[in-house]
Amino acid sequence: MIKYQYRGKGPEHLLALARNHERAQLLALFFTMLRIRMIEEAVESRYHEDQMKTPIHLAIGQEAVSAGYSAALEPSDYVFCGHRTHACYLAKGGDLKAMFSEFFCRANGCAGSRGGSMHLLDKSVGMMGSSAIVAGAIPLATGSALSSYLKDEKRVTTVFLGDAAVEEGVMWESLNFALLKKLPIVYVCENNYYSVCSPIEYRQPPVEICKKAEGFGALSFSVDGNNVLEMYEIAQRAVAHAREKGPVFIEAHTYRWRGHHGSGDDSHTGYRDVQELALWQSQDPVLMMKQVMYSLGYLDEASERVMREKIELEIDAAFEHAIHSANPVKEDLCKFVYSEGDTHVVG
Amino acid sequence: MLWDEKLVEENAKTKNPLGEGRVITYTQALQEALVLKLKQDSRVFLLGQGVDDPGGMFGVTRGLKEMFGAKRVFDTPVSEEGMTGICTGAAMTGMRPVYFHNRPDFLLLAFNQLVNHASKIHYMDAGKTSVPLVIWSAIGRGWGSGPQHSQAIQGLLLSVPGLKIVMPSTPYDAKGLLLGAIEDNNPVIIIEHRWLMKQQGVVPEGIYTIPFGKGVYRRRGEHLTIVGTSQTLQLALAAIDQLKAEEGITADVIDLRTVKPLDEAIIFESLAKTGKLLVVDTGWAMGGVCAEVGCLVAEKAFHLLKAPIRRIGLPDAPSPAGYTLEQFYYPTDVTIAQTIKEMVRGK
Numbered sequence: 123m124i125k126y127q128y129r130g131k132g133p134e135h136l137l138a139l140a141r142n143h144e145r146a147q148l149l150a151l152f153f154t155m156l157r158i159r160m161i162e163e164a165v166e167s168r169y170h171e172d173q174m175k176t177p178i179h180l181a182i183g184q185e186a187v188s189a190g191y192s193a194a195l196e197p198s199d200y201v202f203c204g205h206r207t208h209a210c211y212l213a214k215g216g217d218l219k220a221m222f223s224e225f226f227c228r229a230n231g232c233a234g235s236r237g238g239s240m241h242l243l244d245k246s247v248g249m250m251g252s253s254a255i256v257a258g259a260i261p262l263a264t265g266s267a268l269s270s271y272l273k274d275e276k277r278v279t280t281v282f283l284g285d286a287a288v289e290e291g292v293m294w295e296s297l298n299f300a301l302l303k304k305l306p307i308v309y310v311c312e313n314n315y316y317s318v319c320s321p322i323e324y325r326q327p328p329v330e331i332c333k334k335a336e337g338f339g340a341l342s343f344s345v346d347g348n349n350v351l352e353m354y355e356i357a358q359r360a361v362a363h364a365r366e367k368g369p370v371f372i373e374a375h376t377y378r379w380r381g382h383h384g385s386g387d388d389s390h391t392g393y394r395d396v397q398e399l400a401l402w403q404s405q406d407p408v409l410m411m412k413q414v415m416y417s418l419g420y421l422d423e424a425s426e427r428v429m430r431e432k433i434e435l436e437i438d439a440a441f442e443h444a445i446h447s448a449n450p451v452k453e454d455l456c457k458f459v460y461s462e463g464d465t466h467v468v469g
Numbered sequence: 470m471l472w473d474e475k476l477v478e479e480n481a482k483t484k485n486p487l488g489e490g491r492v493i494t495y496t497q498a499l500q501e502a503l504v505l506k507l508k509q510d511s512r513v514f515l516l517g518q519g520v521d522d523p524g525g526m527f528g529v530t531r532g533l534k535e536m537f538g539a540k541r542v543f544d545t546p547v548s549e550e551g552m553t554g555i556c557t558g559a560a561m562t563g564m565r566p567v568y569f570h571n572r573p574d575f576l577l578l579a580f581n582q583l584v585n586h587a588s589k590i591h592y593m594d595a596g597k598t599s600v601p602l603v604i605w606s607a608i609g610r611g612w613g614s615g616p617q618h619s620q621a622i623q624g625l626l627l628s629v630p631g632l633k634i635v636m637p638s639t640p641y642d643a644k645g646l647l648l649g650a651i652e653d654n655n656p657v658i659i660i661e662h663r664w665l666m667k668q669q670g671v672v673p674e675g676i677y678t679i680p681f682g683k684g685v686y687r688r689r690g691e692h693l694t695i696v697g698t699s700q701t702l703q704l705a706l707a708a709i710d711q712l713k714a715e716e717g718i719t720a721d722v723i724d725l726r727t728v729k730p731l732d733e734a735i736i737f738e739s740l741a742k743t744g745k746l747l748v749v750d751t752g753w754a755m756g757g758v759c760a761e762v763g764c765l766v767a768e769k770a771f772h773l774l775k776a777p778i779r780r781i782g783l784p785d786a787p788s789p790a791g792y793t794l795e796q797f798y799y800p801t802d803v804t805i806a807q808t809i810k811e812m813v814r815g816k
């Protein structure tokens with residue numbers, strides 16, 4: 123039985139929205155999504171080799187959320203996220219080599235092999251960190267927004283969270299405080315309807331998540347998370363509102379194509395209907411955008427091939443880098459338990 | 470609420486502060502530290518339930534909102550986990566929060582952010598982020614506070630890498646350790662004791678810090694070594710002063726000042742002379758500071774021991790609310806003196 127229908131307006135709407143955007147912007151958005159998809163697929167295809175000894179949470183099927191959203195951010199804006207890190211990290215500009223090194227447990231991984239795939243960060247591009255504890259990064263991001271408020275900066279902090287994260291009390295503690303102080307923060311909830319194998323109807327009464335946030339007083343949006351332009355346009359409004367006026371909550375409806383973690387689909391285990399997956403795959407965010415690009419004449423087979431080759435080269439080089447990087451040494455184990463200096467980023 | 474308060478007041482009056490110089494109360498010493506830091510460092514801000522109410526955290530924060538403005542000194546929602554995460558996020562992004570709690574019991578709601586986040590972020594980020602966060606709370610012994618309002622939870626936190634735990638026992642230390650905590654680049658938990666708040670002591674003006682992990686001798690003597698912190702250390706001092714006057718029993722009394730990091734060297738140094746160890750703590754004896762110090766000595770300084778180690782902490786039971794049961798529950802100078810006599814007489 124299909125429990126969760128695609129609720130968006132489909133490819134025609136994407137095409138209609140595309141007519142309002144510049145070609146370069148559209149190409150950039152498509153490139154970001156395609157790059158995330160290809161990187162995720164490449165990671166997945168090598169995962170069985172057991173060289174990446176880290177639990178992965180693939181974002182395949184959900185690329186439009188991070189790609190569309192992050193395009194509305196300034197490089198100096200901050201992003202935090204939960205365990206499903208890859209797409210958020212890449213969309214914010216996180217370094218691919220450092221990400222792969224982290225997956226391969228190398229000393230030069232972005233977290234020095236202390237965090238693994240659930241803890242990606244790249245402070246040089248404002249990717250501030252993530253938490254493997256559901257909802258754990260939500261107050262951290264709120265605190266980052268508090269910093270901006272105290273320092274009178276115009277920086278916006280964003281936190282990506284899953285639909286299960288709103289079942290934790292700290293979500294609402296954070297939103298309550300953020301609204302109280304009018305902090306510059308956007309909460310982006312990627313509602314993919316499942317927490318591991320538990321459908322949302324087993325976990326939450328049928329009230330839209332964005333309505334709950336609205337009840338707290340936040341400006342809230344419900345978005346087709348498979349439509350990269352809808353995502354981008356709402357993100358622009360949300361980020362502008364957060365920067366000037368205060369907290370925004372976005373609920374983006376999307377679907378994860380793979381199992382909760384690891385490689386491959388696990389629908390056959392029975393917690394969701396394969397027909398449901400097929401339905402959502404027919405609304406593939408990357409393919410939808412590609413078709414729009416073709417019909418607008420912004421992309422053709424030759425230019426798409428060039429794009430793909432560029433990404434493939436980058437992926438190969440990043441794998442080479444990670445595979446040939448050094449492992450940590452024993453002396454690294456107890457390093458950085460305590461901070462000796464003041465390491466926060468300034469500016 | 471009067472019975473114990475009277476006792477505390479009496480104690481504070483009858484005890485003459487040692488040394489020469491300006492005498493102020495424990496509370497004033499703490500406030501002075503806050504004022505100095507708020508003036509000196511624009512990154513410092515204070516928050517907590519009731520920091521700006523008429524009580525002002527036993528007077529520690531009274532008047533600071535008026536002095537430094539509502540942006541830097543503010544009341545919070547009753548959201549301990551959320552606010553701890555928010556402080557952590559603010560610390561990660563360059564601020565120096567000092568977060569006040571009336572009682573350590575309320576920190577239990579914040580363990581996710583303390584133990585899973587604040588204490589680990591520096592390590593997980595491979596040293597790229599520091600969390601200069603101070604969390605302050607005061608143990609509420611007596612006044613019928615009972616099982617949920619008088620817990621001393623330092624033992625629960627002792628095994629968490631990345632945290633520092635400070636437990637002052639004098640006004641001089643309270644100020645110097647708080648100043649040090651605010652300057653530290655790590656999450657520091659300060660566990661005060663309500664019964665010390667009215668104590669008077671010599672306190673220098675201006676900024677000075679007391680190094681963490683360095684204990685201090687409060688008495689020098691021959692017959693045994695007493696190790697402890699905070700209010701129980703004051704009880705032990707009362708006990709040994711009495712015993713010295715009455716029976717000529719003397720002890721090295723070591724104030725650890727911080728239980729994490731823990732000064733091993735000073736304990737071993739003293740034991741080399743006395744050969745007998747008594748550990749006292751405001752918390753449960755099992756698995757806490759008493760247990761850790763005892764184990765450390767058994768492991769590394771067994772050869773120095775002439776008698777079994779003794780510990781005086783709380784029994785393996787919650788703290789009762791009722792007056793009579795409380796009398797059985799808590800150590801006093803009399804019960805400590807009794808144990809000392811047993812140890813010295815070799816019973």
Ligand SMILES: Cc1ncc(C[n+]2csc(CCOP(=O)(O)OP(=O)(O)O)c2C)c(N)n1
Pocket residue numbers: 205206254255256283284285286287314316317318382
């Ligand atoms: C506090 C906490 N409880 C449980 C888990 C185990 N867990 C890891 S991911 C996950 C599912 C979260 O679902 P959701 O927030 O919807 O994100 P998604 O995986 O769908 O991206 C759970 C329950 C956890 N990591 N942290």
